Amino acid sequence: MPSGQPWVVYAEASKVLVIVINSSTAAFELLDKRSVFACRPSIPMAELMGRQNNVGFTFYGNRLREMRRIMHSLLNSTAVNSHWSHFIESQSLELVHRLLNSPDTFEQEIESSIQEMIVCLTYGKKPDEEYTKTAKQVMFDTWTALQHHRWTVNAFPLLRYLPPWFPGASFKRLAVDAKERFERMTRLPFFAAKTEMDPCFVRLALEDDQHSSSMEHEELVMYAAGSLFSGLSPTTLSTRLLNIPLAGADTISGFLLTFLLLMIHHQDIQKRAHEEILATIGEHQLPCLADQSSMPFLQAVIQETHRFHPPVPLATHSTYAEDEYEGHRIPKKAWVLANIWAMTHESERYDQPDTFNPDRYLQQPAAPDPRMQTFGFGRRQCPGLHLANAVIFLNVARLLKCFAILPPLENGEPVVPPLDFKTAFIS
Ligand code: HEM
Numbered sequence: 554m555p556s557g558q559p560w561v562v563y564a565e566a567s568k569v570l571v572i573v574i575n576s577s578t579a580a581f582e583l584l585d586k587r588s589v590f591a592c593r594p595s596i597p598m599a600e601l602m603g604r605q606n607n608v609g610f611t612f613y614g615n616r617l618r619e620m621r622r623i624m625h626s627l628l629n630s631t632a633v634n635s636h637w638s639h640f641i642e643s644q645s646l647e648l649v650h651r652l653l654n655s656p657d658t659f660e661q662e663i664e665s666s667i668q669e670m671i672v673c674l675t676y677g678k679k680p681d682e683e684y685t686k687t688a689k690q691v692m693f694d695t696w697t698a699l700q701h702h703r704w705t706v707n708a709f710p711l712l713r714y715l716p717p718w719f720p721g722a723s724f725k726r727l728a729v730d731a732k733e734r735f736e737r738m739t740r741l742p743f744f745a746a747k748t749e750m751d752p753c754f755v756r757l758a759l760e761d762d763q764h765s766s767s768m769e770h771e772e773l774v775m776y777a778a779g780s781l782f783s784g785l786s787p788t789t790l791s792t793r794l795l796n797i798p799l800a801g802a803d804t805i806s807g808f809l810l811t812f813l814l815l816m817i818h819h820q821d822i823q824k825r826a827h828e829e830i831l832a833t834i835g836e837h838q839l840p841c842l843a844d845q846s847s848m849p850f851l852q853a854v855i856q857e858t859h860r861f862h863p864p865v866p867l868a869t870h871s872t873y874a875e876d877e878y879e880g881h882r883i884p885k886k887a888w889v890l891a892n893i894w895a896m897t898h899e900s901e902r903y904d905q906p907d908t909f910n911p912d913r914y915l916q917q918p919a920a921p922d923p924r925m926q927t928f929g930f931g932r933r934q935c936p937g938l939h940l941a942n943a944v945i946f947l948n949v950a951r952l953l954k955c956f957a958i959l960p961p962l963e964n965g966e967p968v969v970p971p972l973d974f975k976t977a978f979i980s
Contacts, residue, residue, distance in 0.1 A: 569594070570887040575895040577902065577926060583878060584870060584891055584930035588613065591932035592873040594888045597710045599698040601728035603735045608780035613873050613932065619770075620777040623758050624936040633939045636752065637674055638842050641940075644670035645947045646839070649955050659813070664806045667944070671782045676746040677753035687738045688782070694731035739779035746778075754778055781937065804937075805944055807864045812949055815858055816958040817969060819909055823958055826851050830954050840950035842943055848950065853911035855945060859897070860923035861909050866894040868929045896926045 574580050584590050592613040596604075604610045608624070611617040627636065648666040652659055672680040680688070698704070706712040706724055717725040746755035758774040816823040829850045834840055845852070870889040877883065898906040903913065903920055913920040924942075928935040935941070952958070960967040 570884060571890060572883065572887050573890045573892055575892045577896040577899060579878070580891050580896060580926065580930055583876075584889070584933075586931065587876065588932055589872050589874050589876045590870050590889055590930075592871040593933075594869060594871040595710070595886070596698065596701070597706045597713050598704040598724065598728065599695065601706070601713055601725065601732070602694055602698050603732040604695060604698065606735075606739070606776045606779075608777060608936070616773070620773050620780070621932075621936055623761070623774055623777045624781075626761070627754055627757055628936055628940050630939040633943050634842070636757065637940060638943070640670055640674045641944050641947055642841065644944070645951045648948060649839075649951055652952075652956065660810060663809050664803075667806045667809075668782065670944070672742075673753070675754045675778050675781045676742040677749035677751045677756065678745075680742075684738065684742060687734055691731075691735050691738050694734065698728075698731070739775060743775040743778055754781065804864045805941055808858065808941075808945055809948055809952075811862045811864070812855075812858050813952075813958055814970060814972065815861065815909055816953075817960050818972065822854060822909070822911060823953065826854050827953050830950060834954075840947065840954055842947055844950065845943075845946050849915060850911065851946075851950060851953070853914040855949060856914050856922055856924065857909060857911040859927045860903065860906075861897075863893045863897055863923070863927045865927065865929070867892060868933070870930070870933060891926075891930060893926050893929075897923045 574583065593610055595612075596610075599605070599610060605612075608617065608620050611620065626632065633641075644666055648662065651662040651666060655662060668685075669679045672678075672684070701707050704724055712722075713725075715722040715725060717729055719725075743755055746753055747759065749756055755774060755778050758777070759771065761770075826848075829848055830840060833844060833847045840848075868891045870891065872883055872885055872887050872889065875883065875885050883889075897903070900906055914922070924938070928938040928941075960969045962968070
C-alpha cells in the first residue's frame, strides 16, 4: 500500500471504483460514523444465486436493519449468557474429548465441532450429512459467483434479464441451480426447527411477540438464521477484492487454529497463560464462562491473536450515496475495502506490530483493543461478536488447561511449522 496516502487508495477494477481504507482513523470516520458507507457492493452473479437474502450481502435499508435487530436481540452479551452458554460449555467440553481421542486430526475436529455448535444453536439439532453436503456446495457456488471477472453479467448487469434458455446464457442455468440449493439449505432446517421443542435461535426469534404473526417477519427470521452459518470453509478463495465474510463457524475455527500455531511458536506465553488458569481455578476444574474477567493475561493473548492475524483481514462495504472525505469526492456505489490487517499493524498504535506481545494490553497506557476493527465497522459490525468472544474464550481456556500445545515430531524431532497463512476470505 502506498505510504503517501495511507488512508485511502483509488483503483479501477472492472469498471467499479475501489477505495481501500488502510488506517483506523479513516475507518472510524467513514465506516463507523457515516451510514452512507454501510451498503454492500452489487454482485449480479451472486444476486442471481439468491445470495442477496443473506445478511452479509444485503444492501443497507429497512430489510437489513430488521434482520440485524433480530440477530442482535438473540446474540447480544446478555442473550449469549442466558440462552447459549450451555451450548458453548458443552461444545468446548466435547471438543476436549474429541482432541484427546484424535489429536492428529485436530483441524477437522475443531472445524466440525464449531460448525455443529452453530447449527445446533440456530436450528436446535446438529447438521445431518445432507445439510453438510448442501452447505459445502453452497459455499462453492458463492466462491464461484465471487470470481468477479469470470462472469460477463458482473460487468454488464443487464444480461441478468436473459432467459435461461437463451444461447450463451449458461450462467443463468447455473445460477438457477445454485439458488435452488441455497434456498433448500435455508428453508428445510428452518421449517424443521419451528417444531423443535428445545429453544434455538429460530424458535426464540419466532416467539418474539411483537412480530410473530407476520409472514414477512417469519421470512426475515429464516434468512437471518441462515446467515449465522455459511457452510464449510473454502480453502482456495482468491477473490480478495470481494472479501465479504459469510461465516460464523469458519471465523471462529480459523481463530482457534491461528491461536494453536501461535502457542507452538510462543511456549513462554503458553506457560504464563496456563499458570494463570491454574492460579485462578486450581488443578481439578475446567474453566467456565464466568472466569472471563479473572484471567487478564489470557484475555490479552486473545486480543493479541486477533491483532496479529485477524480472522477476516478485509471487509467490503459500499456507498449508497455520494460523499466527501478530506476534499476527495467518493461516488455512489464505490467499493470500500477496509484493510483490517493494515489497521491492526499500525506502528503508531502498536509498537513493533510484527511481534506477538500480549503484554501490550496490560501496560499503561494499554494498546487499543484490536477487536474494535477485527469485528468490522459501524452498521455492518459483526452481529456475532459476543457469541464469538464467549466461544473463543472458553475453547482457548480449556485447550490450554487440558493440553500442552507442542510442535509435531518428525523422526522424533520437533518441527515448528512456519507462520504461513493462506489467501482467503477467512484466513
Ligand atoms: C472470530 C470470530 C468472528 C470474526 C473475527 C468476525 C468478523 C466479521 C467481520 C469483519 C464482518 C464484516 C463487518 C463489516 O463489514 O464491517 C462480519 C460480518 C458478519 N458476521 Fe462475523 N465474525 C466472527 C464470528 C461470527 C459469528 C459467530 C457469527 C454468527 C453466529 C457471525 C455472523 C456475521 C454476520 C451475519 C455478518 C454480516 C453482517 C452484515 O453484513 O451486516 N460472525 N464478521
